[in-house]
Amino acid sequence: MADAIVAVEGLSKHFGPVLAVDDFSFTVERSQVWGLLGPNGAGKTTTLRILMGLERPSRGNVRLFDAPVTPSCPQLVRVGAMVEQAAFVPHLSGLTNLRLWWEANGARFADADLDGALAVAALGDAIHRKVRTYSQGMKQRLGFARLLLGRPELLVLDEPTNGLDPGEIREIRELIGRLTLQGATVLLSSHHLTEVEQVCSDVLVMNHGRLVASGTVSELIGAGSSVYVEVDDRERAYTVLSALPTVAGVLLQGDGLLVDLRDGRRSDLANALVGAGLRLETISANQNLEDAFLGLLDGDRVVS
Amino acid sequence: MISLVRTEFAKALRRGRTLAIGLALVGLPSLIVFAIHARGNGRGGDNGEGLFRLAHQSGLLVPAAVLEAMSAFLLIVIAGSIAGDIIAGDAASGNLRYLLMRPVRRGRLLVAKAFVAGTLIWGCTILVTVTALVGGVLFFGAHPITVPGLAIGSLFGGFHLTVTTLLERLAIATAYVAFGYSALLALGTFFSTVTDVPAGAIGATIGVYVVSEILDGITQLGVIRYGFPTHYLAAWEPMFTQNRFPHDMLAGVAVQLAYVAVFLSAALVWFNRKDIRS
Numbered sequence: 001m002a003d004a005i006v007a008v009e010g011l012s013k014h015f016g017p018v019l020a021v022d023d024f025s026f027t028v029e030r031s032q033v034w035g036l037l038g039p040n041g042a043g044k045t046t047t048l049r050i051l052m053g054l055e056r057p058s059r060g061n062v063r064l065f066d067a068p069v070t071p072s073c074p075q076l077v078r079v080g081a082m083v084e085q086a087a088f089v090p091h092l093s094g095l096t097n098l099r100l101w102w103e104a105n106g107a108r109f110a111d112a113d114l115d116g117a118l119a120v121a122a123l124g125d126a127i128h129r130k131v132r133t134y135s136q137g138m139k140q141r142l143g144f145a146r147l148l149l150g151r152p153e154l155l156v157l158d159e160p161t162n163g164l165d166p167g168e169i170r171e172i173r174e175l176i177g178r179l180t181l182q183g184a185t186v187l188l189s190s191h192h193l194t195e196v197e198q199v200c201s202d203v204l205v206m207n208h209g210r211l212v213a214s215g216t217v218s219e220l221i222g223a224g225s226s227v228y229v230e231v232d233d234r235e236r237a238y239t240v241l242s243a244l245p246t247v248a249g250v251l252l253q254g255d256g257l258l259v260d261l262r263d264g265r266r267s268d269l270a271n272a273l274v275g276a277g278l279r280l281e282t283i284s285a286n287q288n289l290e291d292a293f294l295g296l297l298d299g300d301r302v303v304s
Numbered sequence: 305m306i307s308l309v310r311t312e313f314a315k316a317l318r319r320g321r322t323l324a325i326g327l328a329l330v331g332l333p334s335l336i337v338f339a340i341h342a343r344g345n346g347r348g349g350d351n352g353e354g355l356f357r358l359a360h361q362s363g364l365l366v367p368a369a370v371l372e373a374m375s376a377f378l379l380i381v382i383a384g385s386i387a388g389d390i391i392a393g394d395a396a397s398g399n400l401r402y403l404l405m406r407p408v409r410r411g412r413l414l415v416a417k418a419f420v421a422g423t424l425i426w427g428c429t430i431l432v433t434v435t436a437l438v439g440g441v442l443f444f445g446a447h448p449i450t451v452p453g454l455a456i457g458s459l460f461g462g463f464h465l466t467v468t469t470l471l472e473r474l475a476i477a478t479a480y481v482a483f484g485y486s487a488l489l490a491l492g493t494f495f496s497t498v499t500d501v502p503a504g505a506i507g508a509t510i511g512v513y514v515v516s517e518i519l520d521g522i523t524q525l526g527v528i529r530y531g532f533p534t535h536y537l538a539a540w541e542p543m544f545t546q547n548r549f550p551h552d553m554l555a556g557v558a559v560q561l562a563y564v565a566v567f568l569s570a571a572l573v574w575f576n577r578k579d580i581r582s
Contacts, residue, residue: 049401049579049580049581052401052404052405053404053405053407054401054404054405054579054580054581055579055580055581056577056579071404071409071410071576072404072407072408072409072410073407074407076405076406076407077406077407079405081405083401083405084398085398086398086402087397087398087399087401087402088397088399089315089397089399090397091318091319091320092314092315092318096314100311100314100315101311101402101403101406102406103307103310103311104307104308104311104403104406104408105307105308105406105407105408106307106308146402
C-alpha cells in the first residue's frame with residue numbers, strides 16, 4: 001500500500017437513481033499494468049473520470065500519489081490520461097494543440113518532452129496540419145503524444161483503441177507495450193480482451209458498477225471451470241475423472257481430455273490421475289481471457 | 305492566469321467563426337454608412353429619424369447611428385454566441401476534460417474564458433464604431449454639428465457639439481454599449497456551464513435578451529422593467545440628441561454589474577461542482 005499510486009476505497013457514484021459504481025475498491029502500485037474490464041455501462045469510464053477529478057464520488061475515497069483526488073488537483077500533472085477519445089481544437093494544427101494544452105497551466109513548452117512525444121505520434125509533417133484534417137487514428141496518436149509530453153508516472157487509458165482500424169489498434173497496442181516495458185504504471189480500461197491479455201499483468205473485472213473479479217491475467221484464466229488434460233492413457237483417465245464428484249463432465253478432445261469442473265481445483269484432478277498411476281503430461285486452463293471474462297459476467301461472482 | 309488567457313485568445317482568434325464575425329462587423333456598418341449617404345443626399349431622399357437624421361451633418365455622428373442600429377439585435381446575437389460558447393463549446397468537442405486534466409483549475413478557466421469572451425465582445429463593438437467612423441468621415445467629413453431645437457414649448461433648445469465633444473461622446477457611447485453586454489456575458493457564461501450543448505447555451509442567452517426586450521416594451525410592468533438587462537441599453541443616445549448625460553446610464557451600469565455579480569458567481573459555483581461528463 002505504501003507504494004500505491006492509485007488507491008480507491010469504497011467508491012460509489014450515483015447519477016440520480018442509477019448506481020453507476022458500487023463500493024468499488026482497488027489499488028495500483030508502481031510499475032503495475034492493470035486492465036479494467038467490463039461490458040458497456042459497467043462503470044469503467046465513470047471510475048476513471050472520478051480518478052481524474054472530472055466527476056465527484058458519491059461515497060468513498062480516491063487517492064492519487066497518496067493525496068486525495070479533487071477537481072484539478074495538482075498531482076494530475078504526474079498523470080497522462082486519455083479518457084474516451086482524444087479531443088483537440090480542430091482549427092489548430094497538431095503542434096499548436098500540443099503547445100496550447102501544455103501552456104494552459106503556465107508551464108513552459110520548452111520543458112515538455114516534445115521530441116519523445118512527436119516520435120510516438122509519428123505524424124511527420126502532418127503535425128503542422130489542422131487537426132480537423134486528421135484521421136481518427138492520427139488523433140489518437142496525437143492524443144498519446146499529448147499525454148506523454150509531461151513524462152507521466154501513471155498512464156490512465158480509457159478505451160484508447162476505440163474507433164481505430166486493425167492496423168492502428170496494433171500500433172497503439174505496441175506503443176502501450178513499449179511504455180510498460182519502460183516501467184510506466186498503467187491503468188487501461190478496455191473491452192478489447194486481447195489487448196488487455198497482451199498488455200496487462202493484472203485485471204479488474206467490473207459489472208453493474210461492482211468489482212466482479214481481480215487478479216493476475218493467469219489467475220483469472222485459471223479460475224475458469226474448463227481444464228484440458230493430456231495423459232499417457234486417455235481412456236483410463238476418462239474413467240477416473242468421470243468418477244470424481246467434483247467433475248461435471250469429461251470429453252475426449254484431440255490427444256487429451258476436456259474436463260468440466262463442478263467445484264474443484266485443477267490440483268484435485270492431478271492428484272486423482274497420479275493416484276491412479278497415470279502419467280500426467282499436460283494440465284491447463286482451457287480458456288483465454290475472453291472465456292474467463294464472459295464466464296465471470298455470466299456468474300457475476302466475486303472470486304477475490 | 306496570463307498563460308491561460310493567452311491560450312484562450314489564441315484559440316478564439318484563429319477560429320473561422322471569429323473571422324466571419326469580424327468581416328460581418330466591418331461589412332454591415334459599411335453598408336449602413338453607404339445607405340445613409342445614398343438615401344439622404346439632398347435629392348429628396350429619406351433622412352431617417354433621430355441619430356440617422358443628424359448623421360448627415362457629420363461623419364463623427366455616423367458611428368452613433370450605426371451603433372444604435374446594431375446594438376439592439378445583431379451585436380446581441382454576436383455577443384450571445386461568443387458568451388454561450390465559452391465552456392459548452394469546449395465541452396462539446398471533448399476539449400474541456402483534457403484542459404481540466406492538465407490540470408487547470410476550474411475557477412481560473414472560467415474566469416479566463418469569460419475575460420477572453422468579454423474582450424472579444426468589446427472588440428466587436430469597437431470594430432463597429434471604428435468602421436462606421438472611417439466610413440462616416442469618408443462620406444460626410446469630420447465636422448461639428450448643430451442639433452436644432454425641438455418644437456416650441458419644449459424643454460430642449462438647440463445645441464452645438466464640437467469635433468472633440470463628438471469624439472469623446474462617441475468613445476463613451478461605444479464603451480457603454482460594450483459594457484451593456486456584461487449581463488449577457490454573465491448569463492451566457494452561466495448557461496454555458498449548465499449545458500454541454502453550445503447551441504443550447506447560445507440560444508438561451510439570446511433568448512433571455514429577446515424576452516427582456518419584449519417585456520421591456522410592456523409599460524404596464526412598471527418598475528420591474530428597470531431590472532431587465534436590456535432596459536438601459538439605449539440610455540446613451542441623449543448624449544447626442546439632447547446634449548445631456550442621462551442618469552439612466554448610471555442605472556444601466558448598476559444593473560449590468562448586478563447581473564455580472566449574480567450570474568458569474570452562479571457560473572463559478574455550478575462549474576466547480578459540476579461532473580464533467582462530456
